[in-house]
Amino acid sequence: MKKIYLLAFILVFNSNLFSHTNQEINLDYKTYNLNVPDKHPLDKTQYKKIILDNKLKVILVSNPDFNMSAASMHVNVGSISNPSEHQGLAHFLEHMLFLGTEKYPNVDDYSSYLAQNGGYSNAYTTSNHTNYHFEVYHNSFEGAIDRFSQFFISPLFTDEFTEREMNAVNSEHQKNLQNDWRRMYQLKNSHMKKGHPTNTFSTGNLETLKNVDRRVLVDFYNRYYSSNIMCLSLLGSDSIEQLESWAREYFSEVENKEIPYNSFDPVALDEKKLFRLLKMVPVKDEKYLSLSFPIPLRLYELYGSKPLSILGSTIGHEGSGSLLSLLKSKGLATSLSGGGSPSSRDFGSSSITIELTEEGLKNYEQVVKYCFSYIQMLKNSDYPLHIFKEEKALGQIGWAYSDKGEGTSLALSYANNLSFYPMDIAERVDYYYDKPNEESYRQILSYLRPDNMLCLLSDKGLKTDKVETWYGTKYSYLEVNSNFYKSLFNPSIESEMFLPEPNEFIPENFRIVPKFGFKEPQKIVDKKGEEIYLAQDNMFKRPKVVYNFNINLPLKYSELNNSVLLDFYIACVNESINEISYPARLALLDYSIAPSSTGISVYVSGYNESTEKLLSKISEHLNNYKITEERFENLKAKILKGFDNHKLTDAWRQTRSIRDQFLKNPYFSPSQKFQAGQTVTLEQVRDFSDDIFTNIFLKGLVYGNISRLSAIKEIKKFKMELGVGFTKGTEFIQEQSLEIDQAEEIIYETKSISNNSCFWKQYIYGNNSVDDFAASSLLQNFIRTPFYTEMRTKRQLGYIVWAGSSSRKQSTGLYFIIQSNSTSADQVSDIANSFIAKMPNMFRSMDSKTFKMIKSSAIDKLLEKSKSISEEASKIYSKLYIDMVPSNWEEIVIERLKALTKDEVGRVFESAISKQEQESITILFFGKDHDKSSSKANVKDIEFFKSNRDYK
Structure with a gap:
């Protein structure tokens, strides 16, 4: 999938941070004397940076512990370089490079090989x-x-696939038409300074690309694709010497055209003594206010002091003294994000985006005033040195102990960094802090002014008089010089506003506890109502721990009304703990309090010293959350909007929800929850939660750098603060799956208001035995590419085309998914089913070399090592409580895979999809402009269907 990222390197902080009241804050400028290594003893990574003779910059990264090898090529051209007569050309060319080269002309050679x-x-x-x-x-x-x-040496740009891929780009655009963030982004860009490069349509569609032919593509490629403005990363388990040899052998032929880096006008918005206001009607029922401030500075050059990050950590703060805390207390907002990003080497932007309440929408001018009041407070305050010191300390800790990842996410990060930052720190620039730079911080703050601002207000009920060209967004635009606007230049500072106080969650103790003698997870609590496992980290030797608990609730909580009340209760808890929890997130902790399929999931991971504090605060708020009636009503409106807006999400997401409604029990759709949630009150939620922990079954895992005694101590403390209890004979919620014990094809159809249709077919077979799992993991590697090539590249049915395998406790399956803006779901179904029926023969005709490759990659997948403590904890937890398989499951499956023959897998494939034997579910989701030719459905009502079926 070729996804467009509209903003690069976004330093947005989901406003959530610290706490205090309106007294003088003790900003004790603490110096962190961290006893952390510059490189972890187990980190085997080696780095080397080189520049080839053609001036291509290359970073080589060798680590024998990598699961995958990866590469990335950064090209210094993007959508702001699109010619005005071919908007979207840079994106279209990106698509075309995948479709054959002189050396490898077959359109699917690259994708098939991978x-x-x-x-x-x-x-x-x-x-x-x-x-x-x-x-x-x-x-x-x-x-x-x-x-x-070869993408960068000899692409073909064939006429045959130019038109086809143009349709794919158009399908991608059609997929995004209902995405309000893209609509907002486009609308703001189109109102920047006339003639400025930001004033462009970035992705393109059939209209903007209709005159693009091979000559246009080649001209753009020759103009911008030059080795001297490209950067390459190669990451693998091979030696640095081998990686360098491959870089020189395969990339020295990339032509150096000595193209200079693009330079753009740094001023993206004319300075005007006017209030510029865009009003837009969104697709979803959401109310937003966005303030955008162009920054005419070379922001990439400020990597050592990171003023945008410091600014995001103040404006995006959510604790006491923050802008959001004030807005919530006034009943004006429910969430806020603040931050900024470079848009090019010459300019960038900063923004504040606020989700408004109904009251906030009515009083949006007051919200804007509060924003400028907070900005003025920052301008009047001392430089927040304590925030710089905290971020610098977290950078040091992160570089020593964090999971840096691998694969494409790491490769693309390194290639991009090589282009924008000095070569010598490209691999660590995200963790790198040099010295505080108050001048740069003040300079950025100086551009947060009313005359350098574009304000956007978004709500369903706004009156508009214009329609945006590319997304069809209804909007209006005003420029006014009002008393309100003039008041923004000299705002009063609210007494409740002040800088964040120091972060209590930053760890300073990194001791590794002694290891005990067993490798397998051990049950350390096993009694009525409790079952907790402990597994100690023997792989990573990081001072981190994971607590993953599931609070299993009695069966009565699985009913619709109780399920909705549980959603509201969890939302109240998260709202209550919000001001405390954000500094924990900043301090590299991760946590989640969420409804699970059987009750409540509580997850905390991070550095030992900090996780204990956070887990204690979570248990305290689970048992004693605090929320006012007014804040509850605003929260309720947000929850209900979330349920209702599901019908406006991507077609494939809605179709997946319908599939889950068939396969899972209990499972309630967003529309069911929307209806049931209308009458929920705070009193009902309080009554519901009063005794929720008096009869539970607590299951979970503690994993990481922790002793048995410490784990038991934390579990006891968690239970005591919750006040948990257990009643003998209670029946608890169990997630159950649809039982299909004979050949059956379930077909369901639905009409939607989406602009896309979706076909989703899921074949269900076997009982998820070792044989079933082995066969499906191998089949997944086979079906993905031919299905994609036929349905997307050749048939042009849609941008989203996926195929793969899935497993549940009782069964294994294969799925095929197509989202289409051009073709109705029943027509897609006919085309896809016809091709799927041919795939077993395609599999049987595969040569032995290809079968061996597919089998080898399936084995390699099972041999992949976890990349972090949290990933290993998740794997162990899944084996214990979700998949319920032995701890050596991978070894068992690998042994079966080694012995599996092509004929055996072929028989499984044929049986799974044959008309006579298949057990399948097909969801035909019709877009608003697509009519069905004739009904294929044999199920009309999902709930009636479920009431007459068995779930186990």
Whole structure:
């Protein structure tokens, strides 16, 4: 999938931060004397940066512990370089590079090679660059590098696929038409300074690309695709010497055209003594206020002091003294984000985006005043040195102990960093803090002014008089010089506003506890109502721990009304703890309090010293959350909007929800919850939660750098603060799955208000035995590429085309998904089913070499090591409580895979999809403009269907 990232390097902080009241804050400028290594003892990563003779910058990263090898190429051209007569050209060219090269002319050679070897590829276009990337198993890395390098040496740009891929770009645009953030982004860009490069349509569609032919593509490619403005990353388990050899062998032929880096007008918005206001009607029922401030500075050059990050950590703060805290207390807002990003090497922007309540919408001018009041407070205050010191300390800690990832996410980050930052710190620039720079911080603050602002207000009920060209957004635009506007230049500072206080969650103790003698998870609590496992980290040796608990509730809580009340209760808890929890997130902790399929999930992970504090605060708020009636009503409106807006999400997401409604019990759709939630009151939620923990079954896992005694101590403390109890004989919620014990094809149809249709077919077979799982993991590697090539590249049915395998406790399955803006669901179904029926024969005709490659990649997938403590904890938890398989499950499946023959897998494939034997569910989701030719459905009502079926 080639997804467009509209903003690069976004430093947005979901406003959630610290706490205090309106007294003088003790901003004790603490110096963190951290005893952390510059490099962790177990980190085997080696780095080398080189510049080839053609001036291509390359970063080489070798680590024998990588699961996958990966590569990324950064090209210093993006959508702001689109010619006005061919808007979207940079993005369209990105698509075309995947469709054959002189050395590898077959359109699916690259994708097939990667799929057969467990790989994956993608690309995206932002305002200022394009990035191509892939990952693959180590033994196939050189072959993938060879194919990848040809993108930048000899692409074909064939006429045959130019028109077809133009349709794919148009399908991608059609997919995004109901995305309010893209609509907002486009609307703001179109009202920047006339003639400025931001004033462009970035993704393109059939209208803007209709005159693009091979000549236009080649001209754009020759103009901007030059090795001297490209940067490459190669990451693998091979030695640095081998990686360098491949870089020189395969990329030295990329032509150096000595193209200079693009330079753009840094002033994106004319300075006007006027209040510029856009009013827009969104697709979803959501109320937003967005203030955008163009910044005419070379922001990438400020990597050492990171003033945008510091600013985001103040404006985006959510604790006492914050802008959001004030807005919530006045009943004007429910969430806020603040931050900024470079848009090119010459300019960037900062923004504040606020989700408004109904009262906030009515009084949006007052909300704008509060924003400028907070900005003025920042201007009047001392430079927040304590925030810089905290972020610098967290950078040091993160570089030493964090999971830096691998694969495409790391590769693209390194390639991009190589372009924008000095080569010597490209791998660590995200963690790098040099010295505080108050001058740059003040300079950025100086651009947060009313005469350098574009204000956007978004709500369903706004009156408008214009329609935006590319997304069809209804809007109006005003420029006024009112008394309100004039008041913004000299705002009074609210007494409740002040800088964040120091973060109590930043760890300073990094001791590794002694290891005990067993490797397998051990049950350390096993009694009535409790079952907790402990597994100690023997892989990573980081001072981190994970607590993953599931509070299993009695069966009565599985009813619709109780399920909705549980959603409201969890939302109240999260709202109550919000001001405390954000500094924990900043301090590299992760946590979640959420409804689960059987009750309540509580998850905390991070550094030992900090997780204990956070877990205690979570249990305190679970048992004693605090929320006012007014704030509850605003929260209720937000929850109900979330349920109701589901009908406006992507067609494939809505179709997935329908599938889950069939397969899972209990499961309630967003529309069911929307109806049931209308009458919920705070009193009902309080009554519901008063005794919720008096009869539970607590299950969970503690994993990481922790002793048995410490784990038991934390569990006891958690239970005591919750006041948990257990009643003998109670029946608890169990997630159950639809039982299909004979050949049956379930077909369901639904009409929607979406502009896309969706076909979703799920084949269900076997009982998720070792044989079933082994066969499906192998089949997944086979079906993905031919289905994608036929349905998307050749048939042009839609941008989203997926195929793969899935497993549940009782069964295994294969799925095929197509989202289409051009073709109705029943027509897509006919085309897809016809092709799927041919796939077993395609599988049987596969040569032995290809079968061996597919089998090898399936084995490699099972051999993949966890990349972090949290990932390993998740894997162990899933084996214990979700998949319920032995701890050595991978070894068992690998042994079966090794012995599996092509004939055996072929028989499984044929049986799974044959008309006579198949057990399947087909969801036909019809877009608003697509009519069905004739009904194929044999199920009309899902709830009636479920009431007559068994779930186990």
